[in-house]
Amino acid sequence: MVSHVIVLSGALLGLALNLANLPWMGTEIPVTWRRVASVTRLRQNWRMFAPFPSTADGWYDMEGITINGARVDLWRGEGEPNDTKPDDVARTYRNTAWRKYLVNIWYDAYTGHHPYFGRYLCRNWNERHGGAQRVTLIYVNYVLEVTPPPGQAMPAPEKVEIWRQRCPDDPPAQ
Numbered sequence: 001m002v003s004h005v006i007v008l009s010g011a012l013l014g015l016a017l018n019l020a021n022l023p024w025m026g027t028e029i030p031v032t033w034r035r036v037a038s039v040t041r042l043r044q045n046w047r048m049f050a051p052f053p054s055t056a057d058g059w060y061d062m063e064g065i066t067i068n069g070a071r072v073d074l075w076r077g078e079g080e081p082n083d084t085k086p087d088d089v090a091r092t093y094r095n096t097a098w099r100k101y102l103v104n105i106w107y108d109a110y111t112g113h114h115p116y117f118g119r120y121l122c123r124n125w126n127e128r129h130g131g132a133q134r135v136t137l138i139y140v141n142y143v144l145e146v147t148p149p150p151g152q153a154m155p156a157p158e159k160v161e162i163w164r165q166r167c168p169d170d171p172p173a174q
Contacts, residue, residue, distance in 0.1 A: 064135035122167035
């Protein structure tokens with residue numbers, strides 16, 4: 001019986017939260033209920049879908065410049081950087097944790113993560129490459145693709161430099 005009351009209470013709270021998200025309802029959920037919803041992870045909203053879904057999307061282009069001046073793709077770990085749209089952008093992320101991390105870097109330019117991620121890119125490349133193939137400078141770019149309103153032409157993607165960083169001079173540990 002207690003479990004039925006808990007489930008019914010959760011369902012009613014979820015319904016109340018969803019109704020409160022509708023602008024024309026003009027309802028406000030009490031602070032106590034919002035706290036319960038947050039703690040129980042019942043807190044919901046539809047901002048991802050409506051009324052204004054995100055129109056910005058894109059992919060990364062992480063470029064390194066080697067000692068001999070060659071341009072290399074730091075994220076894929078091989079070849080020259082390529083800022084053309086991948087066939088499947090989601091597959092360019094190594095896993096969901098990397099996706100979340102990189103999305104945060106794009107959407108919040110002031111996270112303070114840039115120097116750490118830059119050092120990671122330098123170290124990851126330079127541990128596998130020596131001599132003139134070592135990277136001395138990195139560029140982390142985001143190729144921004146904006147979805148226009150219905151009926152308007154699709155604009156060309158725009159390459160945005162998020163930041164650039166020099167790699168540390170120290171050679172990899174032997």
